[in-house]
Amino acid sequence: MSSSQPFIPSSPLSPAAGHPRKSRFTFKQLSQLALSSTTNPLRVIAHIDLDAFYAQCEGVRLGIAEDQPLAVQQWQGLIAINYPARKYGLTRHITIAEAKKLCPNLIMQHVATWKEGDAKWAYHEDAFAQIATHKVSLDPYRLESRRILACIKDVLPPSPVQRVEKASVDEVFLDLSAQIHSILLERYPELSGPAPYDDPTECLPRPPTTALDWNTDALVDLDNNETEDDDPDWDDITMLIGSEIVRSVRAAIRERLKYTCSAGIARNKMIAKLGSAHKKPNQQTIVRNRAVQQFMGSFKFTKIRNLGGKLGEDVVSKFGTEQVQELLNVSLGQLKSKLGDDTGSWVYEIIRGEDTNEVNSRTQIKSMLSAKSFRPTINSYDQAVKWLRIFVADIFARLVEEGILENKRRPKTVNLHHRQGGQMRSRQAPIPSGRPIDENVLFNIAKILLGQVIVDGRAWPCANLQLSVGGLEEGPTGNRGIGGFLVRGDEAKVVKHSLRDSDGHASDHGDCRPDKRPKSEQGAIRRFLSRQGTSHGESDEEMSADHSDPDPMKGSSSPPPTASHVQRPEGDGQHNVPQKSRRGDFARSNAAEGIPLPKATDVVERIANNTYICKDCNTALPSDTKGEHEDWHFAKSIAATEKPTGSGETTSASRVRVKDPKKFTSSRTNATPTQRRMEKGQSRLAFD
16 A cells, blocks of 8 residues: 655654654564564554444345335344434334334335245245244345455455454454554565664654544544644554555445445454444544543443443442443452452453454354244144254354365264253264265254154153254364275276386286296295294294293293294194295295285285384294283293292292283193193193
């Protein structure tokens, strides 16, 4: 944006001091403006509020003139009134008959409704009389709200400079600080240089302007100790730039979508929201830092967010006033003593215009609900199912806005609330993960929950039914289906032949069978297996000697052998054949039958992946025996630490016996019966 004031290369001298005038803001605060710091005094926040939004939506949809009085009707009441109708004294608290009497040419448009049994909302002429079979739909207003939000984001620079928070269906907060920082440096190049003496706490030079053009904006009067004759400082410049940005946003909404809106520009969200309602419709209000006290003093503090409920009532009852101006006279100590330390401190700051809440670019919705109160009540399962179908369609339409189709967010649970008489019952069920969510999935879960309520008894007559989804969370990203890991068609052929070529096979496309690889006496498989056999075969004699000891824990110097050395039971026919020899016979028999051998590298890799190397004895074992092998080392270490006592008895630790003898069966199977020493109480049996 171009500057409305000419740039003066140097700051004028103060006639009194004879030195360049200084701002009360520092270079550090200027740099923090680019970071949208919530405590920065140069910060600028805007609040945009659509004027009588529901009424505007219906006026734009119907194409009626802007000066035509219009009200939005829901059953027998009014929920929105446009500004031309308000001139006749209409409010949302009057009846339909009173509204027509006050404004005979009033157009009353009923909101869209879901009709019992329909799969889509629509506008019905007789909807006001069909409360028993229709349900209100606000989807038309949500759709227009999305269009307006998209328009706002399109006007502003992209993220991360852009910070937009959708506060409600007709309200938006903007943090303009980062954008204003870049415009400041463009308009006033002297601010982009380093701070004097490289000290960021040095004050900025004063702005080279003495008057600001606020165009048609509504300016709040300055505080009592401030005058318009005072030269502006950089906080006034940032407010001016912010007002220009907001004016362009409002103009774009008006031009593209035909909606008017009001805005408030201030240093934080709380004041900006109060400012947007100060001058309506179709205006914007600027609350400069020098005007905050004057502005806040004119309000009732019950109008401030979070002070309009029970807390506001508590403050009124304890201090006897609801005016901010009067509450400003109460000290911090008095507020803390009557409201508590935390609440008292917060009230003390908020009535003075201090608010450090940040503008959240994305306010996460945690749950969604669709409900209906039945007058008269419903009395059958079929009626309830029809309403569940409407609830599901309503909720799913909102889930689409949250990005459920793109798997950006998804709910975790479905909840059903059922009221019969004065009793409210609830049922909940999880939504299956790992599969897409659609209306049928939600509808089937809702019917199951309704069936559970009916089985419990006393389900009819039903006065209220509510369906909700909860636990909305970010969906997984980067997942691929099984098809993403596969190749097909010509691509598969290319991959196949490239793999064959890399293995050294002929790349003749006419031959589908690879050439047989010559056998090698010292192939990779044999070398690997021979190393395994050697590592275990060297301890055969030691194992025979160790097994002569009745205690398997004493005197043993090697762990239990691997499964390849375990003697098989008699009758197996292979108990005298080493495991390595059987593998070699299997390979040779396959080669003789023309079955191609697997690649040696693949086999070695597969064996290596299923092999566990013990760090204590450096022995290669199958991975599934890791736990058993480590238990063996643990028991052996306990036995080694205990020594026989002087009386010839052993300690309790040295008498450790393995409860499960199967763990050490393999260590005994290679010993012949004559090699095993009989323990006390045993005798040999004679066999024929």
